[in-house]
Amino acid sequence: MSDATLNKTRLNAGRYEGLLNCAGTPPVIEAVHLDRVIARAETVEMAGHPGHFLLSLDLPAAVLCDGVQTVQLRSAEDGEILDRITVLAGEPLDEDIRAEVAFLRDELDLLKRAFRRHCTETGTD
Numbered sequence: 001m002s003d004a005t006l007n008k009t010r011l012n013a014g015r016y017e018g019l020l021n022c023a024g025t026p027p028v029i030e031a032v033h034l035d036r037v038i039a040r041a042e043t044v045e046m047a048g049h050p051g052h053f054l055l056s057l058d059l060p061a062a063v064l065c066d067g068v069q070t071v072q073l074r075s076a077e078d079g080e081i082l083d084r085i086t087v088l089a090g091e092p093l094d095e096d097i098r099a100e101v102a103f104l105r106d107e108l109d110l111l112k113r114a115f116r117r118h119c120t121e122t123g124t125d
Helices: 091-122
Strands: 005-012 015-021 029-033 036-040 042-045 052-058 067-075 081-089
Touching: 005 081, 015 081, 029 052, 036 052
Parallel strands: none
Antiparallel strands: 005 015, 015 052, 029 036, 029 067, 042 052, 067 081
16 A cells, blocks of 8 residues: 555646645556546646645546546555545436435425424423
């Protein structure tokens, strides 16, 4: 296992940026989607901060699909996953969210009825 840590600083316009901390030479970081390497990150050492590197990579458009897509950022040396990027998009997702909201509303109605029944039975408001 490497001793590298990766902290995302931002994801903007399909470009992932983060801060990679490690001793010595930084590991090669690859982006993996559906068990396939889709990109390799660029690392630049921060001036005056040994062991700290700015990391960036552009996500390919192929990652943007209906549903939930997960991209893992991992060390090419040992396969350790340092971060994950999750992308939610498309019409199937809308249906999932609507179903989940409907389920939550039903649960809330059930809890309200049970609470009102409890208040009635115990004589409290």
